[in-house]
Amino acid sequence: MLIEFDFLAVLGEWPLLLKGVVWTISLTAIATVIGMVVGVACAWARASGPGWLRWVVGSYVELIRNTPFIVQLFFIFFGLPAAGVKLSPELASVIAMVMNLGAYATEIIRAGIEATPRGQVEAAMSLALSRVQTFTRVILPPALKKVWPAMVSQIIIVMLGSAVCGQISTPELSYAANLIQSRNFRAFEAFLIATALYLCLAIALRRLLNWAGPRFFFGR
Amino acid sequence: MVEFSLWDILRNLLGAARWTVSLSLIAFIGGGLVGLALLVLRISGNRLADRLIGIYVQVFQGTPLLMQLFLAYFGIALFGIKTSAWFAAALALTLYTSAFLTEIWRGCVNAIPRGQWEASGSLALSFREQLQYVILPQATRIAIAPTVGFLVQVIKGTALASVIGFIELTKAGSMISNATFKPFVVYSCVALLYFALCFPVSMYAKHLERKTLAR
Numbered sequence: 001m002l003i004e005f006d007f008l009a010v011l012g013e014w015p016l017l018l019k020g021v022v023w024t025i026s027l028t029a030i031a032t033v034i035g036m037v038v039g040v041a042c043a044w045a046r047a048s049g050p051g052w053l054r055w056v057v058g059s060y061v062e063l064i065r066n067t068p069f070i071v072q073l074f075f076i077f078f079g080l081p082a083a084g085v086k087l088s089p090e091l092a093s094v095i096a097m098v099m100n101l102g103a104y105a106t107e108i109i110r111a112g113i114e115a116t117p118r119g120q121v122e123a124a125m126s127l128a129l130s131r132v133q134t135f136t137r138v139i140l141p142p143a144l145k146k147v148w149p150a151m152v153s154q155i156i157i158v159m160l161g162s163a164v165c166g167q168i169s170t171p172e173l174s175y176a177a178n179l180i181q182s183r184n185f186r187a188f189e190a191f192l193i194a195t196a197l198y199l200c201l202a203i204a205l206r207r208l209l210n211w212a213g214p215r216f217f218f219g220r
Numbered sequence: 221m222v223e224f225s226l227w228d229i230l231r232n233l234l235g236a237a238r239w240t241v242s243l244s245l246i247a248f249i250g251g252g253l254v255g256l257a258l259l260v261l262r263i264s265g266n267r268l269a270d271r272l273i274g275i276y277v278q279v280f281q282g283t284p285l286l287m288q289l290f291l292a293y294f295g296i297a298l299f300g301i302k303t304s305a306w307f308a309a310a311l312a313l314t315l316y317t318s319a320f321l322t323e324i325w326r327g328c329v330n331a332i333p334r335g336q337w338e339a340s341g342s343l344a345l346s347f348r349e350q351l352q353y354v355i356l357p358q359a360t361r362i363a364i365a366p367t368v369g370f371l372v373q374v375i376k377g378t379a380l381a382s383v384i385g386f387i388e389l390t391k392a393g394s395m396i397s398n399a400t401f402k403p404f405v406v407y408s409c410v411a412l413l414y415f416a417l418c419f420p421v422s423m424y425a426k427h428l429e430r431k432t433l434a435r
Binding site for chain 1: 278279282283284285286287288290291294295298372376377379380382383390393394397402403404405406407408410411414415418419422
């Protein structure tokens with residue numbers, strides 16, 4: 001038995017692959033920025049919000065963390081239109097990714113906030129900093145610094161998870177691979193190349209975030 | 221047209237949930253065994269094995285599980301073996317689980333102080349005896365909580381097997397939703413069933429973690 005690979009047939013479709021990569025990067029970038037904001041807001045709500053808000057945020061976090069991403073995506077894309085909310089595949093993907101990352105980021109950032117010594121908060125209060133200032137200047141930066149490695153891993157997990165978005169025809173990388181294999185029947189080669197691209201993206205993203213974190217989010 | 225009641229939907233989903241549970245168990249147990257073998261190879265001091273397994277772990281952690289499933293599905297077929305979605309999914313999830321578990325467990329073994337290795341070595345214990353009587357019993361204690369926590373990831377991971385056509389909870393949900401035109405209800409039920417599976421495991425993992433920290 002002879003297996004013949006034809007990678008060129010797949011690589012010849014490079015414009016499709018490139019478009020897929022660009023979509024994957026864009027989806028991840030948007031989801032990361034908004035998801036982090038959601039995470040910070042929810043972590044604050046969970047640490048020092050009113051009782052009912054804590055409960056709501058807690059339920060959101062547990063609900064997302066204990067269901068598969070693909071089900072969340074299908075619920076938003078197929079389920080919500082039945083309730084009157086129609087979304088494009090791209091928008092549904094972004095919303096699903098933001099909600100997913102937001103929930104995990106909440107837990108991660110909360111862990112960092114809880115590790116901040118109480119004395120620092122009291123010191124900030126005694127310097128007449130407002131509650132918002134105390135949170136954004138005193139509590140948040142060291143908390144982010146502590147949990148940044150976990151945060152980077154989670155962002156990469158979300159980026160890899162975005163491969164599922166191709167299932168609702170968002171034109172990201174896995175969708176491109178699917179499209180190529182439906183044209184030339186080189187399924188294994190197409191998915192192998194897409195997988196290799198994902199691996200490169202994951203490695204590059206980890207480097208980028210490890211570099212960007214200390215510079216933009218929490219000083220050195 | 222046949223009218224589906226909520227009970228009909230739930231009944232069918234519950235039937236399909238069996239396959240989610242069995243696929244999770246197969247992947248978890250199989251992945252555990254492979255992961256343990258890789259762990260032993262990795263800490264046996266063989267440089268080459270350590271490097272190769274390091275690459276293996278990075279590949280599985282750095283690529284989407286969905287792609288791994290596709291590669292398993294189409295890859296096995298390349299060898300002329302007639303494969304089923306069931307076998308491809310079990311294989312891909314087992315390898316995926318083994319990569320994560322071996323990495324988690326390596327961290328636990330590394331957390332055992334070096335002195336334990338040296339002391340047991342100076343008592344003339346062989347490598348196997350060192351592992352069996354000194355290292356693994358201590359490592360197991362700290363490994364249980366993260367391992368149970370990872371089971372949740374495996375259960376959620378099995379949802380992706382629906383994409384290669386394996387009929388488990390998610391796939392059953394898509395099929396029922398197509399038949400009933402009630403996607404909102406069906407996917408809510410699917411999500412709640414996953415939640416019912418995963419939440420107790422998550423809580424148990426959290427409980428174990430607290431117990432380990434208290435010790």
